[in-house]
Amino acid sequence: QKEVEQDPGPLSVPEGAIVSLNCTYSNSAFQYFMWYRQYSRKGPELLMYTYSSGNKEDGRFTAQVDKSSKYISLFIRDSQPSDSATYLCAMSTAGNQFYFGTGTSLTVIP
Protein backbone atom coordinates (compact mmCIF):
# COMPACT_ATOMS: atom_id res chain seq x y z
CA GLN A 1 0.00 0.00 0.00
CA LYS A 2 1.31 3.42 -0.93
CA GLU A 3 1.85 5.95 1.84
CA VAL A 4 -0.24 8.53 -0.02
CA GLU A 5 -3.00 7.89 -2.54
CA GLN A 6 -4.29 10.54 -4.91
CA ASP A 7 -6.71 10.15 -7.80
CA PRO A 8 -4.79 11.22 -10.94
CA GLY A 9 -7.92 12.44 -12.73
CA PRO A 10 -7.99 14.15 -15.13
CA LEU A 11 -10.62 16.45 -13.73
CA SER A 12 -12.39 18.91 -16.01
CA VAL A 13 -14.77 21.57 -14.67
CA PRO A 14 -16.45 24.72 -16.02
CA GLU A 15 -15.22 28.11 -14.91
CA GLY A 16 -16.77 29.18 -11.63
CA ALA A 17 -17.27 25.63 -10.31
CA ILE A 18 -16.16 24.43 -6.90
CA VAL A 19 -13.34 21.92 -7.20
CA SER A 20 -12.64 19.23 -4.62
CA LEU A 21 -9.28 17.46 -4.63
CA ASN A 22 -8.50 14.68 -2.20
CA CYS A 23 -5.78 12.44 -0.83
CA THR A 24 -5.81 9.54 1.56
CA TYR A 25 -2.88 8.26 3.55
CA SER A 26 -1.96 5.30 5.69
CA ASN A 27 0.60 6.61 8.17
CA SER A 28 -1.07 7.99 11.29
CA ALA A 29 2.21 9.72 12.23
CA PHE A 30 1.79 12.37 9.53
CA GLN A 31 1.29 15.76 11.12
CA TYR A 32 2.15 18.26 8.40
CA PHE A 33 0.04 18.49 5.26
CA MET A 34 0.67 20.47 2.12
CA TRP A 35 -0.90 21.16 -1.25
CA TYR A 36 1.18 22.16 -4.26
CA ARG A 37 0.15 23.49 -7.64
CA GLN A 38 2.34 22.56 -10.59
CA TYR A 39 2.01 24.09 -14.01
CA SER A 40 3.29 22.16 -16.97
CA ARG A 41 7.10 21.97 -17.09
CA LYS A 42 7.44 24.05 -13.91
CA GLY A 43 8.39 23.30 -10.33
CA PRO A 44 5.62 22.73 -7.75
CA GLU A 45 4.41 25.85 -5.92
CA LEU A 46 3.36 25.58 -2.29
CA LEU A 47 -0.32 26.58 -2.02
CA MET A 48 -1.43 25.53 1.43
CA TYR A 49 0.23 24.21 4.55
CA THR A 50 -1.64 22.76 7.51
CA TYR A 51 -0.49 21.33 10.77
CA SER A 52 -2.58 18.51 12.28
CA SER A 53 -6.35 18.45 11.83
CA GLY A 54 -8.69 21.25 10.89
CA ASN A 55 -9.36 23.74 8.15
CA LYS A 56 -7.31 26.53 6.67
CA GLU A 57 -8.55 29.11 4.23
CA ASP A 58 -6.59 31.37 1.91
CA GLY A 59 -8.62 33.33 -0.60
CA ARG A 60 -10.41 30.90 -2.90
CA PHE A 61 -8.55 27.91 -1.45
CA THR A 62 -9.53 25.86 1.60
CA ALA A 63 -7.51 22.94 2.94
CA GLN A 64 -9.08 20.38 5.24
CA VAL A 65 -7.39 17.65 7.24
CA ASP A 66 -9.30 14.80 8.88
CA LYS A 67 -6.72 12.76 10.75
CA SER A 68 -9.31 10.32 12.11
CA SER A 69 -10.16 9.30 8.54
CA LYS A 70 -6.62 9.87 7.19
CA TYR A 71 -8.07 12.12 4.52
CA ILE A 72 -7.13 15.56 3.27
CA SER A 73 -8.91 17.83 0.82
CA LEU A 74 -8.31 21.00 -1.12
CA PHE A 75 -11.32 23.04 -2.23
CA ILE A 76 -11.09 25.71 -4.89
CA ARG A 77 -14.01 28.12 -5.07
CA ASP A 78 -14.94 30.11 -8.16
CA SER A 79 -12.41 28.16 -10.23
CA GLN A 80 -10.60 30.05 -12.97
CA PRO A 81 -8.85 28.89 -16.15
CA SER A 82 -5.59 29.94 -14.48
CA ASP A 83 -6.22 27.20 -11.89
CA SER A 84 -5.64 24.60 -14.60
CA ALA A 85 -2.64 22.66 -13.36
CA THR A 86 -1.63 19.49 -11.56
CA TYR A 87 -2.25 19.52 -7.83
CA LEU A 88 0.00 17.49 -5.55
CA CYS A 89 -0.69 16.64 -1.95
CA ALA A 90 2.22 16.06 0.40
CA MET A 91 2.64 15.15 4.02
CA SER A 92 5.34 14.67 6.58
CA THR A 93 6.10 13.38 10.02
CA ALA A 94 8.52 15.33 12.17
CA GLY A 95 11.49 13.98 10.25
CA ASN A 96 13.08 14.94 6.94
CA GLN A 97 10.75 12.76 4.91
CA PHE A 98 8.02 14.17 2.71
CA TYR A 99 5.55 11.89 0.98
CA PHE A 100 3.79 13.04 -2.16
CA GLY A 101 0.71 11.97 -4.04
CA THR A 102 1.05 11.40 -7.76
CA GLY A 103 -0.97 14.53 -8.54
CA THR A 104 -4.43 15.33 -9.94
CA SER A 105 -4.61 17.05 -13.30
CA LEU A 106 -7.25 19.82 -13.32
CA THR A 107 -8.59 21.71 -16.32
CA VAL A 108 -10.96 24.65 -15.85
CA ILE A 109 -12.90 25.33 -19.03
CA PRO A 110 -13.76 28.98 -19.78
Add this chain to the structure above:
Amino acid sequence: SQTIHQWPATLVQPVGSPLSLECTVEGTSNPNLYWYRQAAGRGLQLLFYSVGIGQISSEVPQNLSASRPQDRQFILSSKKLLLSDSGFYLCAFERDNDYEQYFGPGTRLTVT
Protein backbone atom coordinates in the same frame (compact mmCIF):
# COMPACT_ATOMS: atom_id res chain seq x y z
CA SER B 1 12.30 36.48 0.91
CA GLN B 2 13.78 33.14 -0.01
CA THR B 3 14.44 32.08 -3.57
CA ILE B 4 15.79 28.91 -5.09
CA HIS B 5 17.62 28.61 -8.38
CA GLN B 6 18.38 25.61 -10.54
CA TRP B 7 20.38 25.32 -13.70
CA PRO B 8 20.43 24.42 -16.41
CA ALA B 9 16.71 24.48 -17.21
CA THR B 10 17.03 21.80 -19.89
CA LEU B 11 19.79 19.41 -20.75
CA VAL B 12 20.30 16.77 -23.43
CA GLN B 13 23.17 14.40 -22.76
CA PRO B 14 24.38 11.17 -24.40
CA VAL B 15 24.47 7.90 -22.52
CA GLY B 16 27.72 7.51 -20.62
CA SER B 17 28.40 11.22 -20.26
CA PRO B 18 28.81 12.93 -16.85
CA LEU B 19 26.19 15.13 -15.21
CA SER B 20 26.25 18.10 -12.90
CA LEU B 21 23.08 19.93 -11.85
CA GLU B 22 23.31 22.84 -9.47
CA CYS B 23 20.86 24.29 -6.99
CA THR B 24 21.35 27.39 -4.86
CA VAL B 25 19.14 28.98 -2.24
CA GLU B 26 19.04 32.64 -1.25
CA GLY B 27 17.56 34.41 1.74
CA THR B 28 17.82 31.70 4.36
CA SER B 29 20.55 30.00 6.34
CA ASN B 30 21.06 26.34 7.17
CA PRO B 31 18.20 25.05 5.02
CA ASN B 32 17.45 21.38 4.57
CA LEU B 33 18.00 20.63 0.88
CA TYR B 34 16.42 17.95 -1.28
CA TRP B 35 16.80 16.46 -4.75
CA TYR B 36 13.76 14.81 -6.33
CA ARG B 37 13.10 13.21 -9.69
CA GLN B 38 9.64 13.46 -11.18
CA ALA B 39 8.45 11.00 -13.80
CA ALA B 40 5.14 11.41 -15.58
CA GLY B 41 2.30 9.87 -13.58
CA ARG B 42 4.63 8.61 -10.88
CA GLY B 43 4.92 11.54 -8.51
CA LEU B 44 8.06 12.74 -6.85
CA GLN B 45 10.86 10.36 -5.99
CA LEU B 46 13.22 11.56 -3.27
CA LEU B 47 16.82 11.03 -4.32
CA PHE B 48 18.91 12.82 -1.69
CA TYR B 49 18.52 15.17 1.21
CA SER B 50 20.97 17.17 3.27
CA VAL B 51 20.67 18.77 6.69
CA GLY B 52 24.04 20.52 6.55
CA ILE B 53 27.32 21.02 4.69
CA GLY B 54 28.82 17.70 3.73
CA GLN B 55 25.86 15.73 5.15
CA ILE B 56 24.07 13.74 2.46
CA SER B 57 21.45 11.03 2.88
CA SER B 58 20.58 8.84 -0.07
CA GLU B 59 17.11 7.39 -0.40
CA VAL B 60 17.45 5.26 -3.50
CA PRO B 61 20.48 3.24 -4.69
CA GLN B 62 21.28 4.57 -8.13
CA ASN B 63 23.69 6.00 -10.60
CA LEU B 64 23.60 9.45 -9.02
CA SER B 65 25.40 11.23 -6.18
CA ALA B 66 24.94 14.52 -4.39
CA SER B 67 27.19 16.98 -2.64
CA ARG B 68 26.71 20.09 -0.53
CA PRO B 69 29.93 22.08 -0.64
CA GLN B 70 28.37 25.23 0.82
CA ASP B 71 25.43 25.96 3.12
CA ARG B 72 23.10 26.99 0.31
CA GLN B 73 24.47 24.99 -2.59
CA PHE B 74 23.40 21.48 -3.55
CA ILE B 75 24.81 19.57 -6.51
CA LEU B 76 23.52 16.44 -8.22
CA SER B 77 26.07 14.47 -10.21
CA SER B 78 26.65 11.35 -12.20
CA LYS B 79 29.83 9.92 -13.67
CA LYS B 80 28.03 8.04 -16.45
CA LEU B 81 24.44 8.72 -17.38
CA LEU B 82 21.98 5.94 -18.21
CA LEU B 83 18.88 6.22 -20.37
CA SER B 84 16.82 5.66 -17.23
CA ASP B 85 18.24 8.86 -15.71
CA SER B 86 16.02 10.93 -17.99
CA GLY B 87 13.43 12.94 -16.09
CA PHE B 88 12.52 16.20 -14.43
CA TYR B 89 14.87 16.97 -11.55
CA LEU B 90 13.68 19.23 -8.78
CA CYS B 91 15.62 20.80 -5.96
CA ALA B 92 13.74 21.89 -2.85
CA PHE B 93 14.56 23.55 0.43
CA GLU B 94 13.00 23.57 3.85
CA ARG B 95 13.71 26.42 6.22
CA ASP B 96 15.39 25.04 9.29
CA ASN B 97 12.87 22.26 10.01
CA ASP B 98 9.66 24.21 9.59
CA TYR B 99 8.18 21.38 7.48
CA GLU B 100 7.35 23.54 4.46
CA GLN B 101 9.18 22.63 1.27
CA TYR B 102 9.77 25.09 -1.55
CA PHE B 103 10.77 23.89 -4.98
CA GLY B 104 13.02 25.27 -7.66
CA PRO B 105 12.01 25.58 -11.32
CA GLY B 106 13.47 22.17 -12.22
CA THR B 107 15.85 20.75 -14.81
CA ARG B 108 14.51 18.61 -17.61
CA LEU B 109 17.15 16.01 -18.47
CA THR B 110 16.98 13.88 -21.59
CA VAL B 111 19.55 11.14 -21.97
CA THR B 112 19.91 10.00 -25.58
